[in-house]
Amino acid sequence: MLTAAIGATIAEWQDATETFDDLVGRQTGLNSADRRCLSMLARGPQTALAIAREVRLSPSAVTALVDRLAAHGLVSRKADPKDRRRVLVVAQASAFALFERFYGPIARAGAEMLTAYSIEERKLILRFVRDACALQKRMIEELKPTDSPAAVE
Amino acid sequence: MLTAAIGATIAEWQDATETFDDLVGRQTGLNSADRRCLSMLARGPQTALAIAREVRLSPSAVTALVDRLAAHGLVSRKADPKDRRRVLVVAQASAFALFERFYGPIARAGAEMLTAYSIEERKLILRFVRDACALQKRMIEELKPTDSPAAVE
DNA sequence: TCGGATATTTCGATGATCGAAATAAGCAAA
């Protein structure tokens, strides 16, 4: 037993995560795709196409998205020296500051929370979150191929 | 140690969860708010205002949202016998079927995954996810009051 | 019964997104 309680709590946790993220969006004026894009750019400059794939937006939508972020001074465009068709989108310092402001505190609080667990316990927690993450990714793969026209009709 | 690895894995897990959810949206033709609303209605009929609060949409947007779901046959409107100003939105059988179809498999796989853990281990996992959930909710509260006009300018 | 409060809908405007077409640059073969 306990699996039902664990599942329910995870659902509640994910819901809270979504609510938190939504709040960040309201306070920053950035929508879900904007935030996803910024989070990706925090790992380094990316081309528009790579952003489109990861954020799951059309290339034209990414043009508008980057315009938006650039208007806020959060990113800048830079020609790719290797291939002048490409445009590299680069996160600015303000983007990192924004991340620190909104996600820094929770990251630190999370680390702090984990100090209440022994090393052995943390090993188990890591095993669990890895299992959960792997499971979620497996379910993504199972959902992908189908591409059913409309499950809702 | 291990906290960094745990944090990184959780971030990866949340990302996968978002991707999964987005895929469900594409395959069902339901956007994020639609899905949130349905998920709420799975717990019982709700008034438009309650939906607006939970889904974080304006009341007028909820009218449109419910129209959309109703057009898909997923919900129906029902006058509240107690207060005729109110409209109760009720999930239809097709909504539950949709949930079962997309979230049933992962719920069962998750339960199955947990069978690899002993009861003692599950207790620890439950403690951990409760801690994480509580932390996330605490961070929501800390973010709420500020209501800063624009953190981005 | 009157008047303010509450619940929902309607309406016009805004803005994010899409797909198709346009533009620009790379690349390979003649």
Next chain:
DNA sequence: TTTGCTTATTTCGATCATCGAAATATCCGA
């Protein structure tokens, strides 16, 4: 080198979700 195909991004017009304000309907207390 030139020609033509491919790839990367942007522009453009259309669509749709959402908002805020106004309209409508109902409730409830004085």
